[in-house]
Amino acid sequence: MAQLGRAILLLDLGVCLYAVIASIYGARTRQSDWVDSGRRAVYCLAGLSVIAFAILEIAFIRNDFSFKVVASTSSTTIPTFYKLTAPWSSQQGSLLLWVTLSSLWSSLVLFITRKRLREIAPYATAVLMGMAGFFAALAAFAANPFATTAPAQTPSNGAGLDPLLMHPSMMFHPPMLYSGYTLMAIPFAFAIGALITGKLGPEWIRDTRRFALAAWLFLGVGVVLGARWSYTELGWGGYWGWDAVENAALMPWLMITAFIHSIQIQEKRGMLKVWNVSLVLLAGTLAIFGTFLVRSGVLDSIHAFGASTLGVPFVILLGIMAIGSIGLVLYRREGLRTEHRIDSLLSREAMFLLQNLVLVAMVFVIFWITLFPLISDAITGTKVSVGPPAFTPFIVPLALILVLLAGAGPMISWRRATVANLKQHFIFPVAFGVLVTILLLALTNADTKPLALAMFGFGAFLMASVAQEMYSGTAARRAITKDAWPVAWVGLVRRNRRRYGGYIAHFGLAVMLIGVAASSSFQHSRNATLRPGQSVSNDGYIFHYVRPIAVTSAERVSFGAVIDVTKGGKHVTTLRTEQSFYPSTSSSDGIIGRFFDSANADSTIGLDAGPLRDIWTVASANLQPLAGDINRGDKLFAGYMNSLLAKTTHMTAAQQNAYIDNSGIYTLRDEAVNGIVSQYAKHRYPIQFLLIVAPLLTWLWLGAFIIALGGLISMWPAPLAVRRRSPSVSRSREARELV
Amino acid sequence: MPYVIVFMLLVGVVLVVSSPLRRPLLSEEDAADHARATREVEDQAAERIELEAARDAKYREIRDAELDHQTRKLSDADYDAIDSTLRAEAIDLLRHLDALEPSEDATDSEDAEEIDE
Numbered sequence A: 001m002a003q004l005g006r007a008i009l010l011l012d013l014g015v016c017l018y019a020v021i022a023s024i025y026g027a028r029t030r031q032s033d034w035v036d037s038g039r040r041a042v043y044c045l046a047g048l049s050v051i052a053f054a055i056l057e058i059a060f061i062r063n064d065f066s067f068k069v070v071a072s073t074s075s076t077t078i079p080t081f082y083k084l085t086a087p088w089s090s091q092q093g094s095l096l097l098w099v100t101l102s103s104l105w106s107s108l109v110l111f112i113t114r115k116r117l118r119e120i121a122p123y124a125t126a127v128l129m130g131m132a133g134f135f136a137a138l139a140a141f142a143a144n145p146f147a148t149t150a151p152a153q154t155p156s157n158g159a160g161l162d163p164l165l166m167h168p169s170m171m172f173h174p175p176m177l178y179s180g181y182t183l184m185a186i187p188f189a190f191a192i193g194a195l196i197t198g199k200l201g202p203e204w205i206r207d208t209r210r211f212a213l214a215a216w217l218f219l220g221v222g223v224v225l226g227a228r229w230s231y232t233e234l235g236w237g238g239y240w241g242w243d244a245v246e247n248a249a250l251m252p253w254l255m256i257t258a259f260i261h262s263i264q265i266q267e268k269r270g271m272l273k274v275w276n277v278s279l280v281l282l283a284g285t286l287a288i289f290g291t292f293l294v295r296s297g298v299l300d301s302i303h304a305f306g307a308s309t310l311g312v313p314f315v316i317l318l319g320i321m322a323i324g325s326i327g328l329v330l331y332r333r334e335g336l337r338t339e340h341r342i343d344s345l346l347s348r349e350a351m352f353l354l355q356n357l358v359l360v361a362m363v364f365v366i367f368w369i370t371l372f373p374l375i376s377d378a379i380t381g382t383k384v385s386v387g388p389p390a391f392t393p394f395i396v397p398l399a400l401i402l403v404l405l406a407g408a409g410p411m412i413s414w415r416r417a418t419v420a421n422l423k424q425h426f427i428f429p430v431a432f433g434v435l436v437t438i439l440l441l442a443l444t445n446a447d448t449k450p451l452a453l454a455m456f457g458f459g460a461f462l463m464a465s466v467a468q469e470m471y472s473g474t475a476a477r478r479a480i481t482k483d484a485w486p487v488a489w490v491g492l493v494r495r496n497r498r499r500y501g502g503y504i505a506h507f508g509l510a511v512m513l514i515g516v517a518a519s520s521s522f523q524h525s526r527n528a529t530l531r532p533g534q535s536v537s538n539d540g541y542i543f544h545y546v547r548p549i550a551v552t553s554a555e556r557v558s559f560g561a562v563i564d565v566t567k568g569g570k571h572v573t574t575l576r577t578e579q580s581f582y583p584s585t586s587s588s589d590g591i592i593g594r595f596f597d598s599a600n601a602d603s604t605i606g607l608d609a610g611p612l613r614d615i616w617t618v619a620s621a622n623l624q625p626l627a628g629d630i631n632r633g634d635k636l637f638a639g640y641m642n643s644l645l646a647k648t649t650h651m652t653a654a655q656q657n658a659y660i661d662n663s664g665i666y667t668l669r670d671e672a673v674n675g676i677v678s679q680y681a682k683h684r685y686p687i688q689f690l691l692i693v694a695p696l697l698t699w700l701w702l703g704a705f706i707i708a709l710g711g712l713i714s715m716w717p718a719p720l721a722v723r724r725r726s727p728s729v730s731r732s733r734e735a736r737e738l739v
Numbered sequence B: 001m002p003y004v005i006v007f008m009l010l011v012g013v014v015l016v017v018s019s020p021l022r023r024p025l026l027s028e029e030d031a032a033d034h035a036r037a038t039r040e041v042e043d044q045a046a047e048r049i050e051l052e053a054a055r056d057a058k059y060r061e062i063r064d065a066e067l068d069h070q071t072r073k074l075s076d077a078d079y080d081a082i083d084s085t086l087r088a089e090a091i092d093l094l095r096h097l098d099a100l101e102p103s104e105d106a107t108d109s110e111d112a113e114e115i116d117e
Helices: A002-029 A032-061 A068-073 A080-089 A091-112 A119-144 A168-197 A201-235 A245-271 A273-295 A311-331 A350-382 A388-411 A419-443 A451-480 A486-495 A498-519 A626-645 A653-662 A667-681 A697-715 A728-739 B001-019 B028-070 B076-099
Strands: A524-530 A534-538 A541-552 A557-567 A572-582 A601-604 A606-609 A614-623 A688-697
Touching: A002 A032, A002 A119, A002 A697, A002 B001, A032 A080, A032 A091, A032 A119, A032 B001, A032 B028, A068 A080, A068 A091, A068 A557, A080 A091, A080 A168, A080 A626, A091 A119, A091 A201, A168 A201, A168 A245, A168 A273, A168 A311, A201 A245, A201 A273, A201 A697, A201 B028, A245 A350, A273 A311, A273 A350, A350 A388, A350 A534, A388 A419, A388 A451, A419 A451, A451 A486, A451 A498, A451 B028, A486 A498, A498 A557, A498 A688, A498 A697, A498 B028, A524 A534, A524 A541, A524 B001, A524 B028, A534 A614, A534 A688, A541 A572, A541 A667, A557 A601, A557 A614, A557 B076, A601 A606, A606 A626, A614 A697, A614 B076, A626 A653, A653 A667
Parallel strands: none
Antiparallel strands: A524 A688, A534 A541, A541 A557, A557 A572, A572 A601, A606 A614, A614 A688
8 A cells, every 4th residue: 555655656747747747838839739638637637636635534543553554653542532632743744745735725726727827828838737746756755654674673562642632622724725826826836827927817817816815814713723722732821822833824824814805906907916916926925935935944843743854845836936037027027017006095994014024014014023033043153042932023013003994994984985984984983992901901900911901902993893894784685685684694794795795704803902901011920839739719619629630531631630710719710730741762761650751741721711800820740759660660661671582582572562461461560560660649749720710701712713604605606597598688787887 | 456456547537538638630731720729719608708707797787887876985976976877888798798699509688687706
């Protein structure tokens, strides 16, 4: 099977090469047969890649440890769900996933546009297949998912999945991110095609807009899933650390957010052609740059695959993309000019442009601060680390401006708005924002955090602006249809998906950023070391350590605590938090000690999430008191094992393993581990807790959901149109209706 | 066995990608005529699709302007000017569509009222 998989990878590479050559040849010689052939090659690539990925999945499900990647990331004891998703936890499997997703999305867009964009599509095909071929080549030659070990060296069990990755969010996070990245390649490729052919009208944008939106949606979901994993798994209590790899996913997302807004200006007014094409080229390049950061190991990150040899190929690809993009834009700069100008600063075009500038400024800030460790290393020889304090002084003010613009933009018409119109539309949202601010000043301590207070006020302004738009649009529809309010609202959104889907997303942005501001600025965090029966207070809540948890299972050993939380004498919630230790495969850890290896541990946090606050806790078990028993156990069992091995010198490896299995040493080992674990429960060892009370943190996830919902509505295709049999008759009727 | 499967996949790929390239043998003159005719038909079909997409986009703009007017973002005077321009552009697109020869598969126009984004 591994041979088949590798052969398919090589076939993938050949198909990619053929698709590039056939498409370009067909375009240059205006032979549509060759273009069609190139497109069919893309379909073949999709089919082949799915087969190759299925082979890898089957290997994981069947526990075929002859596959090196299965042996290094899976084991017989991990649940089937995680076996299915383990392929993309490795460099090799994730590269294959990239090729598969890229080929599927490319097939879809080329099928949809097979009768359109006839001059642009072949070059777009060449670009897409060039990129897919790059990843296929990496998978085939540098990080082969189908590499195997010799039968004599095939282990009987795998190393297992990193415990940190055994989390539902983390299993969907990579496919979402990779879908976002590969979808982002589509508008990139069509932009390149448009620049090469000089077809710089809105056609290529119209046909790829939904793919840009889909890229935005998938990448956004991927980013939020990563944040959710960080919050519920990593045990530091936060959801965003401005980690290099987090930033690497955020930057293309911000760029594509700018693009999906500013393309509306090009569609309506024919303006910003240079800007739009530059945005989409940058977004595509940043998507590859993010992949480079994850896979090359140049920057330290918990999200990265670690050091690898893939850095140089990625740098070459990035260089080609950057230089090629700049060169093409310069080459076509005359064709990208527009006669139109923005009519007025009081116009939706101007608001969109300002919003774009803010988003690009955010990307600029994030990019340079993220790279600063590399730059400092190159110049001074010391890699300086950067964290949130480096980002927030820049990002927070920009986010505030963004929220204001998101609220103001929809209330202003295209081309120009009058001052009287502005006054009429701004009164309610501004008043609401001011009212919320005053109430917060009067009733809370929000004045201690002025930037957070500003976000609350601006967020309220944005929410009111969206509500006003929904109300006025629904009222206008009701005036015509006489429908009930809910029916009219649904009809309004259905007939204007792009606009009102966008408004819903804006509303979600306000909810999310209010949650971010509240949870980060007004969080109460406390470290406490407690014995069972002891209590500590945090933000008015009393955390009482009820009893320890110490359990063993086939997969892990867990130590933790049950915590009762009360406020004002009333029970609020009971939390259960654990730190789980998974057996390591390192022989240096000892037969007993490998079950207590902190390098192989993860945390189960205790979380009570509510609409107004989250109560979060994590326990760090101190196993030092057990060290004596563990060391004694290691020595004892090492001696026993050596005595067994001494009796098996004349046996084959398989006979030796069977002898040791039948000796009962592993049963005794498990009893010893259970005994040590139960000792922990009996003694009242202190545990260190991190206790956090974070207001409105749930709004972050709720806001993200609303943004995703708005995006989905915005990109949802129109219902099948009613078709009539006589084209020219209906066009005449339409023309009469338009006059 | 794997090699047999790979061979079959290779044959399948070759058949699929070569299918547009396999056609009955024609004389050079006939082949050129056929290619030219095919290109003309395809170009016209592509132009029709582009015009229809542009028309649909123009209808959306008309509806957007109408909604802006109904929600009082546009004054009557501004709306009248913008609406006239957009409708004139839409009529121009319909005229271009009318000028194209009808296609064999009858790419019918769509009910303007049903066009959504």
